[in-house]
Amino acid sequence: MTNTVQTAVIGVTGYAGAELARLLLHHPRLKSVPPIFAGRVDAKDEARGGIPLTEIHPQLAGSNTTGLKLEPFSWELLTSRGVQVLFLATPHEQSREWVPEALARGLRVIDLSGAWRLTESSNRAIYNFEDEGTELAAETQAQAVYGMPELHRVEIAGARLVANPGCYATSIILALKPLVSAGLVDLDHGIVADSKSGVSGAGKAPTAKTHFMYAADNLSAYGLFTHRHTGELLEQIGVDKDQIVFTPHLLPIPRGILSSIYVRFGSSQTAESISQIYREFFAHSPMVRLHNKTLPQIQHVVHTNYADIGVQLSSDGRRAVIVSCLDNLLKGASSQAMQNLNVMQGWPEAEGLE
């Protein structure tokens, strides 16, 4: 265990990147070693040594960001600055390309994209990765650990490549895994995961669907039966494609996810027995907050690093609705990445996150 580490972030210009920068700059062990921010910059900005971070994200202006810049990316930049851990908050195509190179150069990588999350090629098919089937891709995938500390703490500690989970997937897997692992859920009956996410989940690119006039005062379902995060649900929860339906919706809010998850039990359960299962499952997981008698709401998780989970049983104890909330940019992306860094470094898992 070391007291600090030199990090770098590729992709700081996006929403998750901004939050990741904020977290890294405030982490007690990293304050004195600000991350290197690197990426594509045009010639004009290159001439001035990069783009000031506060030009990209004015909200980050403060004494701790004075002088920080988005610098022109090169592997040499990372090497010369002694970077040991690389965060990629980049599109998945770019992560597919850069991760093998980063690993080859001895960097440990936390990749926030969907590039390396899926073990099964059938689940990866939807991404249409160009390098699918190559030896390099297979070798890289073999090194990847799914970066959800609540499920894979030990593997993450030793991992060289951590594939940070999808935001929707995080909210659903954390909610379902305890019950499915305990063998309570009647899988043949089918699980329904009805999720709703704020617009930041759709990324920073201006499109017809991220236009204020499309999203505001609206709610829309999308990606029915086909959303990319489905593969993560199958692999991590351990269910078949026919056993779960996942429907994402676009909420007219900036951030936050709420998933309403419907299960049927093989036998009648009590609130106490269910509560006990969750308490045990998350006994050593500081970033999960369990609700008792109340249900989570988006307003209580945004701008926090927690996932909140609550359960309501039907009066006969045979059915349950699990409500799961998190901030898609934090526990659904950047603070989970930070949590993974803590685990990888042997630091307290919640350090810098409370």
Place this chain on the structure above:
Amino acid sequence: MTNTVQTAVIGVTGYAGAELARLLLHHPRLKSVPPIFAGRVDAKDEARGGIPLTEIHPQLAGSNTTGLKLEPFSWELLTSRGVQVLFLATPHEQSREWVPEALARGLRVIDLSGAWRLTESSNRAIYNFEDEGTELAAETQAQAVYGMPELHRVEIAGARLVANPGCYATSIILALKPLVSAGLVDLDHGIVADSKSGVSGAGKAPTAKTHFMYAADNLSAYGLFTHRHTGELLEQIGVDKDQIVFTPHLLPIPRGILSSIYVRFGSSQTAESISQIYREFFAHSPMVRLHNKTLPQIQHVVHTNYADIGVQLSSDGRRAVIVSCLDNLLKGASSQAMQNLNVMQGWPEAEGLE
């Protein structure tokens, strides 16, 4: 069939009441016979003959509302003005009390509350009606017709008491009835109805939950396994309590409902076969718009009088998600009430609603 009719509205001060007033004032057959607005007014307002409608709802100001007032309610007022049809946009307790009296006085009633929607006393239990079990209540209930023209057009035409459906219930019943009636839905497998509504559905009273700071940038689930509209689902769709789960959520928008409804079929279906069932079911229903290849969104139904329905099948044709949208203040309340009036009067069902 008459060309016009004198109406009265009790409860114009609420959100649905305002929309009902707007619709009645613009209806081509009612323009020359504005409704009587009546209700409780304090002594000061009584002294000036009531409260100008545009003081209550400034957005309604215009040449067609000049001089209109919320007048002090009395049965004599209604009689003396020749009222034939009474709309009640009142709390259900008040509707329980007033409807028998109105019927006794020969008025036809369209009640927008939950007072008279439910046939089964077990489904009514949640309301705790004070007059439950009395002979008068039973006689009144016996006269009530559930006011969804798409299901009960003929009975509504002759009804003296129309119980206008709940907003959530409308969005779910219209979406499910065609498939359940056709015998396609595997009921034992369970139906999930995950609904999301704008804040106007919570009424005009300022409460902790209607506070802007509670609702904005938030999403919350409530009333799990216990929402009052559940009884309407059971009775109108024809399913048992164990066969459907209904979860309402509070959306951070003023108006609009979207219901995501999950069903499993007994046998594999095609998009075309499902589409055909809906087209036939709603062949003569002008206020339902069926989507083909697209899914409804809230932005396309708010400020319209329509319910929009779309269906997405899984690739194996065994499961479907039905998405159903409407404006909770219009097709979910006041424009459905107006539609019922059209049916009761023998006028074209969509008159004044397109």
Place this chain on the structure above:
Amino acid sequence: MTNTVQTAVIGVTGYAGAELARLLLHHPRLKSVPPIFAGRVDAKDEARGGIPLTEIHPQLAGSNTTGLKLEPFSWELLTSRGVQVLFLATPHEQSREWVPEALARGLRVIDLSGAWRLTESSNRAIYNFEDEGTELAAETQAQAVYGMPELHRVEIAGARLVANPGCYATSIILALKPLVSAGLVDLDHGIVADSKSGVSGAGKAPTAKTHFMYAADNLSAYGLFTHRHTGELLEQIGVDKDQIVFTPHLLPIPRGILSSIYVRFGSSQTAESISQIYREFFAHSPMVRLHNKTLPQIQHVVHTNYADIGVQLSSDGRRAVIVSCLDNLLKGASSQAMQNLNVMQGWPEAEGLE
């Protein structure tokens, strides 16, 4: 005066275009003569005769839009269908090009863009019109009437080219003109017009500033001292550049404008004297609603065709804040265009607008 007229709309795909289509389709004298919608369509859509209107604007689906299409534009199309009045809801560059041609072909034109609103070349400079200085442009401009019926009713009635006002400009001119015309405002003291508009005013193109994440939960000022609508203020109110400051702000709402306007009077005024001036000025203007003792709010004008105006005086009667509200897509664009059509046709000015 004729009972109806054949219209055409170029630019129906935008937000104002959609509202204009809705208004035209509901106008009592135009119901039986739906407008021709024309514009650019790609080859595939041309092959199917254009794009169904309800594909572009699903919210307009209904019996009155069945079969309507956005057809491939050509002057021949307009001629062959007998179009007499052409609405242009197009970018100003396009209006500069098309209006002269339309006039030459004998069409009367209502142009919703900023192309022909300004008499003074110095005020037009900010637009950088390509044809500035040409004889054709000068001749066309000479025919243009500023389309604010409250100020130019008589000229509009006979106009062949009506330049429909800007949305901000409408809210400010209507608020200030009565007081400035009455000679009450101390112009040397300076007028401040602080305006706030919903995002639809920024147009349908997805940009960084119309992204939900930029606009939501935000407020930003822009175009300080340089906004294009300033010229309209100067010309229509009759003030010098140094006598007014206009600052627009982007509100996190879909639609609506509120302008807070600060003036100082040459002598002390009373609420009654000010009120009297407004009442007289707008005595024959059905689309302006004057507030007495209350102030307008955006919620009371959105989805209406009115401009609402209210005034609050300081206790010494020497200063006033005028609050002016309208729906930028309606009285700020399409319903004012419709109002102009009514005036041009000699129909009641408010017909189809209440």
Place this chain on the structure above:
Amino acid sequence: MTNTVQTAVIGVTGYAGAELARLLLHHPRLKSVPPIFAGRVDAKDEARGGIPLTEIHPQLAGSNTTGLKLEPFSWELLTSRGVQVLFLATPHEQSREWVPEALARGLRVIDLSGAWRLTESSNRAIYNFEDEGTELAAETQAQAVYGMPELHRVEIAGARLVANPGCYATSIILALKPLVSAGLVDLDHGIVADSKSGVSGAGKAPTAKTHFMYAADNLSAYGLFTHRHTGELLEQIGVDKDQIVFTPHLLPIPRGILSSIYVRFGSSQTAESISQIYREFFAHSPMVRLHNKTLPQIQHVVHTNYADIGVQLSSDGRRAVIVSCLDNLLKGASSQAMQNLNVMQGWPEAEGLE
């Protein structure tokens, strides 16, 4: 200078109280000494030793809030726990009553209400304080320092009673003071301060105006010529009542204030000369961020403890619009209170705030 201090908070149930709690719990010098939270609790809650803080504010749940409670208030509670600094986030009537008692008991007080901000009785008149004119009130007021460190750093350091500024007042005073102090502003010409605030500024009580349906998709002006914060502007900026107009507006967002401030200069200025004045004025003020060439926006200050200020000059250099933004719950309330604590304790002014 001590390394820590025992604090107490009365009024933690409100929005500013929640933020104050969060800040105190994260302050590096206070982490080990959590504040005492005290207030009225009913008998049932008193029996269980108070109300868990996370029941009141679920978003604060975490390892650092375990066991913290809102305890039944008594002066003995504060004494027995060794409280030295008392924060009052209470209604002003309550602060008028409690502050003298607290001072008498030797506590230092930071009062977030409007109770003790105003020196002039004419400016206090609008509050209608019950104890106005009493000797105790006068003595208490004489001890009060206006808690804006950027203006009164030295006095705050030694103060026993700090009157924390109003949110609107903070945004306007910080923006104007440098220019007015420098003698540049032509005061006879009049200053206009047009401010817009999120709904949290209106408090947690559910009222007609804080109802989601009132505030959402809306903008409204209120308190014209009469808002309570006006007195703070007059006293702190040093202008007469006739020299400034202040109009607050209610924005449809949870938090954040943007003030657009209009001034005229006695002589022509340059961007650089104006910029220089601000830089010098705030040279030692870490919580003010000055914009150069850009203007502040609400999105960049919410959830930060900064006030952002930017200026745009007219082309002739004679007029300027100053745009000033802050988070009304932070720099407009609780983080300014924390900043005052830092100054009172001799700690770095920005500690725990960046």
